[in-house]
Amino acid sequence: MTHRxxxxxxxxxxFGAGYVGLTTAVLLACAGYKVxxxxxxxxxxxxxxxxxxxxxxxxxxxxxxxxxxxxxIELTNRADEGMRDAGVLFSCVGTPDKPDxxxxxxxxxxxxxxxxxxxISGAVFVQKSTVPVGTGDKIEKIFSESGNKLKYVSNPxxxxxxxxxxxxxxxxxxxxxxxxxxxxxxxxxIYRTIDSQxxxxxxxxxxxxxxxxxxxxxxxxxxxxxxxxxxxNAFLALKISFANSIAKLADQANxxxxxxxxxxxxxxxxxxxFLNAGRGYGGGCFPKDVSGLISSAEEYGVDMPLLVAATDIxxxxxxxxxxxxxxxxxxxxxxxxxxxxxxxxxGTSDARKSPGVAIANIIAAAGGVVVAYDPYALKEAKKDxxxxxxxxxxxxxxxxxxxxxxxxxxxxxxxxxxxxxxxKSMSGSLFIDAVxxxxxDMVRRAxxxxxxxxxx
Ligand code: UGA
Numbered sequence: 323m324t325h326r327x328x329x330x331x332x333x334x335x336x337f338g339a340g341y342v343g344l345t346t347a348v349l350l351a352c353a354g355y356k357v358x359x360x361x362x363x364x365x366x367x368x369x370x371x372x373x374x375x376x377x378x379x380x381x382x383x384x385x386x387x388x389x390x391x392x393x394x395i396e397l398t399n400r401a402d403e404g405m406r407d408a409g410v411l412f413s414c415v416g417t418p419d420k421p422d423x424x425x426x427x428x429x430x431x432x433x434x435x436x437x438x439x440x441x442i443s444g445a446v447f448v449q450k451s452t453v454p455v456g457t458g459d460k461i462e463k464i465f466s467e468s469g470n471k472l473k474y475v476s477n478p479x480x481x482x483x484x485x486x487x488x489x490x491x492x493x494x495x496x497x498x499x500x501x502x503x504x505x506x507x508x509x510x511x512i513y514r515t516i517d518s519q520x521x522x523x524x525x526x527x528x529x530x531x532x533x534x535x536x537x538x539x540x541x542x543x544x545x546x547x548x549x550x551x552x553x554x555n556a557f558l559a560l561k562i563s564f565a566n567s568i569a570k571l572a573d574q575a576n577x578x579x580x581x582x583x584x585x586x587x588x589x590x591x592x593x594x595x596f597l598n599a600g601r602g603y604g605g606g607c608f609p610k611d612v613s614g615l616i617s618s619a620e621e622y623g624v625d626m627p628l629l630v631a632a633t634d635i636x637x638x639x640x641x642x643x644x645x646x647x648x649x650x651x652x653x654x655x656x657x658x659x660x661x662x663x664x665x666x667x668x669g670t671s672d673a674r675k676s677p678g679v680a681i682a683n684i685i686a687a688a689g690g691v692v693v694a695y696d697p698y699a700l701k702e703a704k705k706d707x708x709x710x711x712x713x714x715x716x717x718x719x720x721x722x723x724x725x726x727x728x729x730x731x732x733x734x735x736x737x738x739x740x741x742x743x744x745x746k747s748m749s750g751s752l753f754i755d756a757v758x759x760x761x762x763d764m765v766r767r768a769x770x771x772x773x774x775x776x777x778x
Contacts, residue, residue, distance in 0.1 A: 333407045336411075336412045341481070343450075344359070347395060349385065351389035352389055355394065356394060357396070358395075373387035373391075377670070385487070411437055413434070413447065413449050415433055419613055446472070446475055449475070455548040455552070473502045473504075477498050477509055481493075495538045496540070497547050499543055500547075513539070556629055559603055563633075563635040566636070568582065570776065572776035601639050601775070605672060606672060608636075609636070609675045650752050650773060657725050658749065659691065661693070661730055662736050667732075671702050673696075676703065679703050695719075696731065717735060723749045751770045752771050754774075
């Protein structure tokens, strides 16, 4: 009953319709809240108004269309409209990296300043964008100087692209940090409301519910909450780079990284996830959050040598893959190479800082004739692709005549493709599995030469 009353009372404004903002907004709207989603990019806004997301994320369109149909979600480009009568404001705007690796907080402060001016007094301002530690203190100062009694809560987001809805419905943990316990409780109450409907919400999104997840709510201090988010991402990035550095050794020592990590990860103190070696991590989070943490630590006079090493190892991986190719073909010049996978991982159309794009560009720069294909990310990858890489719109066409194939994203479409058909379409026989997702014996049985990353 408390939840129902709370829903009727609270209008929620969400700022920014990216992965975090749109997921948050549609879940709140479908859980019964009245939501105003503020997106200042008009092109994106008009796509959203048609009931579709402007990026590929499974299940999100179903919930968006439902919210628009039953008028529980309102889409606007005006912050003042969004904030009108809103008792809770979720800030989910982008925090891109600057060329020096530090975080660009312009959008975060823009939203905070307009909330200080226009939000109703006493509303709760929830920071979901990933910000450097200390940002909340600065925003609280803006609020107190403005005279608005807004309350600030840090509520970092842990959803992954590709599984955004399910991760939000079944999070490992919900972290809220702040100086006002009524405000943090209010936010936890909103999460309880969503939690009480999670099976139904998953169903309405068209997704299978997750089982065996125990979600924990964790209340912390404000600065700890900010640090928890970037520390989690940095630690996962460390795990991947650690696995990649051992994979390089496995390549030289005739060991197999998958065998090694299966056994290392069987130690519950270490755990197996995020120890998959391959072409390295990409996307809008790990590269930016690691460099942002290094740079924000610098401002506090603290060095982060482990994270510098993780970044260096990661940056080396696309070139390492290209070197493998060159080693096997003798040269890259005029070689017909097909790169499969431009999304930074499967399940998303996001191609930001994508290792597949980097691999294609490196080979083209070395004189290779590169064809690239991705089932969802071609449009988003296009702006980062150099001349010399041509994009193909079907897998069948992309592999015709290839002397070598590199798989850079583990899309099901690639994993399920008939390997004998693939081998026959090629003019050569080199198959580089840059995501270590194929069974080497199956590739060999189809008549191709298999090379993975750190695999025997
Ligand atoms: C990451 C975190 O996992 C989320 O918890 C967090 O909320 C999000 O960043 C964020 O800060 O917003 P995401 O970037 O969507 O999520 O993707 P991940 O599934 O974490 O993968 C990141 C990259 O690491 C991908 O390129 C993936 O291919 C690579 N990866 C992952 C590996 O190379 N090896 C692995 O073992 C796992």
